[in-house]
Amino acid sequence: MQLNTKRLVNIALFELVRLFLTKTGLLAVAVFSICWLLVLRYGIAEAVNLLSSPDFSQFIDYIFGAAGLSKLLTWPEAELAIYWLIAVYSFPIFCLFLCTDQTVGDRQRGTLRFLSLRATRMEIILGRFIGQVFILITLLLITLLATLAMLAYREPSLFLPGLLRSFLFLGYLIIAVMPFIALMSFINTFARSARLAFVVAILFFAGGNIIIGLLTWQLPALAILNYIFPGYQLADLAAQNAGLMLSIGVPLIQTMVLLIFAERVFARSSL
Amino acid sequence: MSSLIKASGVTKQFGSKLALDSVTFEINKGPPVALVGPNGAGKTTLFSLMCGYIFPSSGDLTLMGKRPGNAHLFGKLTALPQDAQLDPRFSIIHQLTFYGQLQGLSKVQAKKESARVLELVGMGDAANQRPKDLSHGMRKRVTISQALIGQPQIVMLDEATAGLDPVHAREVRELISALSNETTFILSSHDLSELERLCGQVLHLDNGKLTEHSALSQSTNNQGFVTLRLSQQYDDAEKVFSSLPSVRHVHKSQAKEYVIEYEKSDEAFDIQLLQCCHLQGWHYQQLINGHTLENQIFHKG
Numbered sequence: 181m182q183l184n185t186k187r188l189v190n191i192a193l194f195e196l197v198r199l200f201l202t203k204t205g206l207l208a209v210a211v212f213s214i215c216w217l218l219v220l221r222y223g224i225a226e227a228v229n230l231l232s233s234p235d236f237s238q239f240i241d242y243i244f245g246a247a248g249l250s251k252l253l254t255w256p257e258a259e260l261a262i263y264w265l266i267a268v269y270s271f272p273i274f275c276l277f278l279c280t281d282q283t284v285g286d287r288q289r290g291t292l293r294f295l296s297l298r299a300t301r302m303e304i305i306l307g308r309f310i311g312q313v314f315i316l317i318t319l320l321l322i323t324l325l326a327t328l329a330m331l332a333y334r335e336p337s338l339f340l341p342g343l344l345r346s347f348l349f350l351g352y353l354i355i356a357v358m359p360f361i362a363l364m365s366f367i368n369t370f371a372r373s374a375r376l377a378f379v380v381a382i383l384f385f386a387g388g389n390i391i392i393g394l395l396t397w398q399l400p401a402l403a404i405l406n407y408i409f410p411g412y413q414l415a416d417l418a419a420q421n422a423g424l425m426l427s428i429g430v431p432l433i434q435t436m437v438l439l440i441f442a443e444r445v446f447a448r449s450s451l
Numbered sequence: 452m453s454s455l456i457k458a459s460g461v462t463k464q465f466g467s468k469l470a471l472d473s474v475t476f477e478i479n480k481g482p483p484v485a486l487v488g489p490n491g492a493g494k495t496t497l498f499s500l501m502c503g504y505i506f507p508s509s510g511d512l513t514l515m516g517k518r519p520g521n522a523h524l525f526g527k528l529t530a531l532p533q534d535a536q537l538d539p540r541f542s543i544i545h546q547l548t549f550y551g552q553l554q555g556l557s558k559v560q561a562k563k564e565s566a567r568v569l570e571l572v573g574m575g576d577a578a579n580q581r582p583k584d585l586s587h588g589m590r591k592r593v594t595i596s597q598a599l600i601g602q603p604q605i606v607m608l609d610e611a612t613a614g615l616d617p618v619h620a621r622e623v624r625e626l627i628s629a630l631s632n633e634t635t636f637i638l639s640s641h642d643l644s645e646l647e648r649l650c651g652q653v654l655h656l657d658n659g660k661l662t663e664h665s666a667l668s669q670s671t672n673n674q675g676f677v678t679l680r681l682s683q684q685y686d687d688a689e690k691v692f693s694s695l696p697s698v699r700h701v702h703k704s705q706a707k708e709y710v711i712e713y714e715k716s717d718e719a720f721d722i723q724l725l726q727c728c729h730l731q732g733w734h735y736q737q738l739i740n741g742h743t744l745e746n747q748i749f750h751k752g
Contacts, residue, residue, distance in 0.1 A: 182522040190552050202540040290535025293504055294597055298525050298553035451504040 182300040188307045191299060195311020196318070208278065209319075216323050219266060220330060227262045228334070251420045257342045259331040260349070267323065267353055268418045272411050275316060275357045276381050279364035281374035282308045283446070288373065292451050301447045305365055309439060312361045313354065320353055352427060356417060359410030359431045362438035369445040385409065410434055453480050455605055455635055456501065461510035463496050463659075470496040472659040473510065478652065480604070483627060483636035485646035487748065488656035494639045495533050497656065498609050501637075502530050514605065526554035529598040530607040536590065539583035543569070543593050547600060554601045561600075568596040571626060573619070588615050595623060599630070606630075607637045612645060624649060643745045655748050664747050673715050674699070678743050679724065681707045682734040695727060704746045707736075 199205040231253070255261045283304065286292045295304060324346045332339040363381060371377035388409060395402045406412050413430050416422035456478040463471040471493045478484050486494050499505045500512060503520025517523050537546050544565050551561025569575045572592040582590050591614055598606050608627075612620040627636050627649055640646055646653065653664040681688065684707055692701045692711055697720055700712040713720045721738060728735050 184522065186555075187553050190549065194549050197545075198540070201545070204540065286538065289538070290532060291538050293502065293530070293532040293535045294537070294550060294594075295553070296504065296520065297502060297529055298550055300520070300522055448506075450499075450506075 183302055183306070184300075187299045187303050188310065191295075191303060191307025192310035192314060195308055196314045198311075199315050199318070212274070212319060213322070216326065220323075220326055223266060224259050224262045224327065225330065228258045231258045231262075255345075256335075257331055257338050257345060259327050259334070260342055260345055263323070263327040264349060265418055267320070267349070268356065268414055271316070271320065271353055271357050272360045272414065275312075275360040276364060276378065278315065279312045279361050280368075280378045280381075282312065282365050282368045284368045284371050284374055284377055287451060296451055302443050305369075305443050305446050306439065309361055309365050309442075312364075313358065316357050316361070317350070317354060320350055324350060352417065355428055355431050356411070356414065359434035359438060362435040362442065363410050366438045366442040366445070369442050369449060407434070410438075454478070455480055455515055456637075457511075457513050459511045461497075461500065461507045461512050463493075463500060463505070464508040469659050471500070471507075471656075471661075474656075474659075474661045476654055476661060476663065478635065478637065480635050482651040483631050483638055483649045485650035485653045485744075486637060486639040486656065487641075487643065487646060487653060487744070492656040493659045494656055495609060497654075498530070498532065498607055498637075498639065501607060502528070502532065504532070526601045527603055528605045528607070529600065529603040531594050531598045531609055531611055533609040535594065537582045537594065537597070539581060542579050542581055543574070544578040547597055550597055551600050556601065564600055565596075568599040569593070571599060572596045573622060588619060591615055592619060592623070603634055605635050605637065609639045610641075611638060612640060612642065620645075643743070643748070647744045653744060653747075664744065675713050675715050675720065676741050677711050677713070677721060677724065678704070678737075678739040678741070678746065679709050679711060679728075679735060680737040680739075681709075681728075682736050683707065685731070685733055688733070691727065691731060692724070695723060697723070704743075710742065710746055 199209060253261070283292060286295065292304070299307070328339065328342050328346055331342045363384070364377060367377045367380045367384075371380055392402065392405045395405065407430060410431065413422050413426045417427050454477055456476075458474055458476050461471055461474045462469070474493075474497065486497065488494050496505070500507055501514060501519055503518075512519060514524055514528055537543065544562065547565035547568065548558065548561045551564045552558060554561075556564055566575065566578060569578050572595050574589060574592050574596060577585060577589060577593065582593065585593065591611075595608065595611055598608065611627075612623050615623065624645060627638070630636070631649075636649075638646060638650065655662045655664055679692075685691075688709060689701050689703055692698055692709060695713075697714045697716055697718070698711055699714055702710045702712075704710045711724065721740070725735070725738065
């Protein structure tokens with residue numbers, strides 16, 4: 181196995197820079213920031229008002245209870261509870277958009293030919309993957325800090341416990357999005373364009389779920405196949421009902437398997 | 452001479468199409484090597500195999516004793532692949548610095564090195580521009596510069612001067628010539644006169660099969676060749692040249708061009724030939740000692 185840490189870090193950092201030095205990257209950050217600004221202002225802030233309103237408490241209890249999210253209502257950091265609910269579902273989907281072009285664009289343009297004379301294919305795949313993880317960490321940090329600021333503005337005494345909970349969120353969310361990034365790394369090894377990579381990802385989730393649904397209907401034991409889908413644990417994770425294996429083990433194993441597939445296919449493909 | 456590249460029975464098949472048919476050759480450290488052949492002959496396929504972009508269907512190919520794509524070759528083997536482009540979104544200096552860093556240079560060294568290679572191809576002023584803001588020829592020169600980063604031992608340039616204006620094409624040729632003491636260049640081009648000027652060894656590919664030539668050759672101990680290009684068509688030129696005492700055979704290779712086979716003697720044949728032209732009142736354009744590469748490849752008869 182030819183893996184050089186320095187080259188790996190260089191490739192990953194180059195990806196991170198791509199987000200902040202290119203027009204398309206900056207545009208993505210701007211769109212992302214505006215969306216989250218709206219979410220914070222009209223989603224989280226309003227939801228917190230509703231959660232703390234005695235008029236709505238019974239209704240909210242009912243809704244959250246029915247959705248299995250009662251645990252979230254017990255948190256004093258209501259902003260973080262709402263943030264968690266939104267982030268745990270939106271970041272993986274956002275991730276599919278963000279990571280559509282990990283290697284496919286460079287392969288079509290021939291840029292990978294310059295790169296592959298200076299880095300192994302494994303370093304390219306892993307470096308790009310790590311770079312995308314860096315980008316997601318950056319974006320998650322921005323949103324978490326903004327939510328924390330809102331929390332501290334409402335109730336300064338909640339800042340410290342909120343900060344600790346934010347670190348936990350960051351860890352869980354990064355691990356939750358990793359298999360989505362790895363899935364796009366894999367799809368990028370055979371897709372012919374970034375757009376096609378996104379379509380393949382959607383087909384994988386939509387078509388795959390239908391096929392496994394039908395198989396499970398015939399043979400319930402095949403429900404285990406659901407574990408091939410990144411995000412299978414998200415509902416349990418959102419409700420804080422997932423054990424360590426489900427919230428950390430499953431996505432890490434999925435990530436590893438997808439990256440191995442990606443590397444194997446990439447190592448055999450023509451550039 | 453140390454062997455840099457060894458290919459033994461290398462075959463590449465794309466589906467039912469045989470792109471390379473059991474190609475065997477060896478390239479040693481030394482003057483530039485030309486890779487020639489018509490479109491679709493397999494030149495880019497051979498380049499791609501040597502760079503590790505694709506893999507042979509069978510046969511053995513090693514560069515400095517390693518398989519293509521091996522990490523030991525990073526920085527020692529560089530290339531200008533045909534039609535490959537830099538990322539249009541980043542500045543040129545940013546990308547070249549990144550490549551330098553991947554080759555093991557520090558960020559400061561890589562930046563300095565990038566500026567140096569850009570100067571070599573006359574693109575120093577464009578360092579902070581993005582590739583999409585440059586013309587085709589300028590982009591080509593920038594991509595040539597990336598192949599010169601560091602101290603590569605082998606540089607493969609696929610159609611390096613295609614699309615360049617004559618002045619810059621000449622500059623690139625001069626650059627290759629100046630660097631060929633330290634680096635072995637492998638060049639593919641359709642401009643045979645360009646390759647003739649630069650290269651010693653010539654690998655000729657046709658329909659996936661390889662033959663070797665030297666840029667100017669085919670003289671033996673008692674037999675020599677010259678290629679004479681006249682400035683205009685003279686009807687009886689073939690007959691007049693044939694009448695010279697040491698001439699064995701005259702062959703009109705193309706319009707205004709004659710390949711003359713002669714018997715070597717104490718007298719200088721080229722002087723005799725030029726005197727003959729002078730006496731006839733004929734003007735000549737070029738006298739080449741030996742066969743031109745073009746004639747070797749396309750006018751074997």
